[in-house]
Amino acid sequence: MAQYSSYILVCGGTGCRASQSELILENLKEAVEQHGLQDTVQVIRTGCFGFCEKGPVVKMVPDNTFYVQVKPSDAEEIVLEHLIKGRKVERLLYVDPETNEQVPDSKHIDFYKKQLRIALRNCGFINPENIDEYIARDGYVALGKALTEMTPESVIKEIMDSGLRGRGGGGFPTGLKWQITRKVQAPQKYVVCNADEGDPGAFMDRSILEGDPHSIVEAMAINGYCTGANKGLVYIRAEYPLAVERLRIAIRQAKEYGLLGENIFGTDFSFDINIRYGAGAFVCGEETALIHSMEGLRGEATVKPPFPSEHGYKGCPTNVNNVETYANVPVILLRGAKWFSSIGTEKSKGTKVFALAGKVNNVGLIEVPMGTTLREVIFGIGGGIKDGKKFKAVQTGGPSGGCLTAKHLDLPIDYDNLLAAGSMMGSGGMIVMDEDDCMVAMAKFYLDFTVEESCGKCAPCRIGNKRLHEILQKITSGNGTIEDLNMLRNLAGVIKDTALCGLGQTSPNPVLSTMDNFYDEYLAHVEEQRCPSHQCRELTQYFINPEKCKGCTLCARICPVNAITGDRKVPHVIDPQTCIRCGSCIEKCKFGAIYVH
């Protein structure tokens, strides 16, 4: 029986495979056998290391040497030098671009890991339903420290100095918000956790609540101590049943341990948390609408000021923070503001969690330091674009954000850079699009969403967005004119300036940013009645190339509306009037004879 003492891991991610990692794997296996090492050394293929730009990568275990840009012809040398002679193959080691030094040893093996988990520190490590595991990983120490060794002012100062900004998307300085709530004199104050995660494609708040609910409980109690509130409320979507359940268990356990309730840590501070359920309206993520919903009123936004910090839940000062913001708080108190502010960019400190989705190979929940570039996220961690297609754009900030294009790939991600580039941080949805996606249709998709989710209170959002949507519908069906494009831009500007709340003020962003970056696509739709990505069905037509068609009749049999006709062994024809452009024929044709135009 084989008794393996070392392993060679070859990256089998899509990027590395494209540069012959399979052949490297074969060659390594062969070399291992030739040297008679097959019973002690195992060669295996792994998933993506997220370091595709330096691929193909090979990792040696247990000494953790990391070889980059390996070629199939290097296999023999790796086995002979590394395994037999015990010397590293220096020319294949990674060279740190900053220090210009090779990275040979296992101590620095983390260089390829661009992700740093602070908010997600416990997700995937602890059992979220067991408070003991949270405590073993420093849980509630920050609360104890705050209550017994620090004044509320000094805690707030620490949060301010850390540079933590609201992770729900707005990016308001968290410490400042706490201070404002603290300064207002009132007999009753509230602490609210905004867990009404509504951006399509974003699920970081759910993951934190499901993976590490105690971090939110602890942070809310710290917030209560600072702002002078003794009641906490979590506003969470009822369609997150598992998150609700785990949060409920966490609150119960914290009470049993005396970490919530009366006289916490023997001090005179008392704090309790209750849960309020939302029915899943997007606008209720806006703080004033959220508070109204909790009060049992309609989920509609009201004009700010007054801000919730002064006049919130039941008219009392209320501090509202997002789940991910809270998740950072205990760590800041334990490690200090200085440590936290050493991560990130000048004005955006710490890390940000993103839900990476769309046309990337490694769809996932990731956490990177602020200032990481889009390229590192999409082509590094994300493993590049699916099926080797070309990157076109990435939508950040969901329906409130905008799209960023290839020219923004090297932009360091932070609040201010994204705003300047015409998008926004938002809650952290990141949807990657490739060459097959139509940007006009994409803008229409987000408008579909905002039209549906508008609360209807103010006219710009209720009526304006509806009109925007109609114009986009007209354009994507081939009936648009140049005047429509001008109208689109003007109307978008008016909505932005006049809508009541964040939802309406940001809803035209997808339209404006796609117009800024992909105006030629809009023009193609209105001037030539053509959709360059062949996505807008009403603008596409399917054809059969008579030279390639063998007359096999497969497409005619597959077509759901019998739009394809033709005799056996004679090129077939598609009737454009009957064709519904479903694409089934293209998928099935073995000769590549069907094309879209």
Place this chain on the structure above:
Amino acid sequence: MNKVKTLDDLRKMRETLRTTLDIREKSNHPEQMVQIRVSMATCGIAAGAKEIMNYFIEALDREKVDALVTQTGCMGYCYAEPTIEVAVPGKEPIVFGHVNKEKVDEIINRYIRQGELLDDIIPVTYTAIKPE
């Protein structure tokens, strides 16, 4: 249940808990103390993590391998759900993705029993901050 009354109480509790968790992880009886974490956020469960967790427990029973199976939150590898992490004492924990019943059997027979790695294991792509 003892209530936590002071910060010292909590710190003492942390040390005790850490030791017990450590013993669980670094035991001298590898076959007995393998620890398996199943990623069980909504997304993992939707991809079948619950069934896999149950099957894992049954299979370990059947194979008479004494291991601890616990649930945990999202590991972030959405493209490879269900994902599980297997920590064999004395070794770096290994993450397996796209786990189905056949893979569970392979993990038990080939990895836990014989120390063989399986193709397509998932390299950990992040650094998480460590406790104090």
